[in-house]
Amino acid sequence: MLSTDLSNVDSAEVVFDAIKNIKIDVLVNCAGFGIYGSFAENNWQQESSMLNLHIITITHLTKLVLQGMIERDRGKILNVSSLAAFQPGPMMALYYASKSYLLSFSEAIANELKDTGVSVTVLCPGPTKTCFQEVVSNTSSDNKISFNMACPKAVAAYGYKAMLKGKVVAIPGVFNKFLANLPRLLTRKRTTSIVRKIQEKNRTEPSNTCVFEKDVVLIKKNV
Numbered sequence: 686m687l688s689t690d691l692s693n694v695d696s697a698e699v700v701f702d703a704i705k706n707i708k709i710d711v712l713v714n715c716a717g718f719g720i721y722g723s724f725a726e727n728n729w730q731q732e733s734s735m736l737n738l739h740i741i742t743i744t745h746l747t748k749l750v751l752q753g754m755i756e757r758d759r760g761k762i763l764n765v766s767s768l769a770a771f772q773p774g775p776m777m778a779l780y781y782a783s784k785s786y787l788l789s790f791s792e793a794i795a796n797e798l799k800d801t802g803v804s805v806t807v808l809c810p811g812p813t814k815t816c817f818q819e820v821v822s823n824t825s826s827d828n829k830i831s832f833n834m835a836c837p838k839a840v841a842a843y844g845y846k847a848m849l850k851g852k853v854v855a856i857p858g859v860f861n862k863f864l865a866n867l868p869r870l871l872t873r874k875r876t877t878s879i880v881r882k883i884q885e886k887n888r889t890e891p892s893n894t895c896v897f898e899k900d901v902v903l904i905k906k907n908v
């Protein structure tokens with residue numbers, strides 16, 4: 686196992702250097718975290734770490750690993766985005782924006798690669814019972830979601846199956862599929878104000894217990 690902080694801008698190179706002699710058939714870009722609070726007041730160091738992790742590292746690692754996959758005409762990439770990708774998210778503005786980037790980037794390169802043996806899948810889960818909500822709380826406020834919480838194993842299994850099938854956009858759950866399409870039915874302004882209300886309401890909801898198992902961890906932060 687390799688431990689590295691993927692929010693460092695050169696971390697994709699560090700990881701790739703360590704694995705470059707291995708033929709990579711599957712790349713899963715899953716690491717991520719959220720920051721709650723207004724953009725004007727949030728801490729830039731945390732925010733830039735999140736942007737580096739969600740945007741720079743994932744994009745760079747995908748580019749590095751993709752070369753070998755294209756040469757072998759075989760490979761699968763799974764990028765973990767979020768339901769947050771489908772609309773702006775006041776009070777978690779950069780998190781939503783970075784997940785939108787990941788959705789757009791993944792869909793675009795999936796199209797570029799459609800005549801090759803390499804597929805790109807972007808998984809867009811709704812709220813899932815992991816430690817994510819705890820991390821969001823620790824970053825600034827008391828943000829807790831208790832509604833529509835999915836089981837992480839079911840979400841992971843859904844994403845894995847979608848990746849094997851080569852599905853481009855994978856949204857687990859019927860309600861989440863409906864929510865992802867809701868912005869098409871409303872104005873962007875209306876959608877944005879609904880998200881703000883939900884974010885502010887979540888701040889006052891009671892906490893969920895974080896119970897989950899990590900079966901496979903490929904890359905972890907230094908501790």
Ligand SMILES: NC(=O)c1ccc[n+]([C@@H]2O[C@H](COP(=O)([O-])OP(=O)(O)OC[C@H]3O[C@@H](n4cnc5c(N)ncnc54)[C@H](OP(=O)(O)O)[C@@H]3O)[C@@H](O)[C@H]2O)c1
Binds near residue numbers: 809
């Ligand atoms: N849970 C949700 O409600 C939800 C919904 C939609 C999308 N997602 C996305 O799902 C993905 C996985 O999150 P999760 O729900 O499983 O949350 P989680 O339980 O907090 O796990 C996050 C994972 O990312 C790793 N990570 C965070 N910052 C890192 C860094 N700088 N370098 C290396 N690793 C780092 C963490 O490593 P450590 O354990 O070492 O900190 C942990 O393994 C994220 O991209 C998240 O945005 C989650």
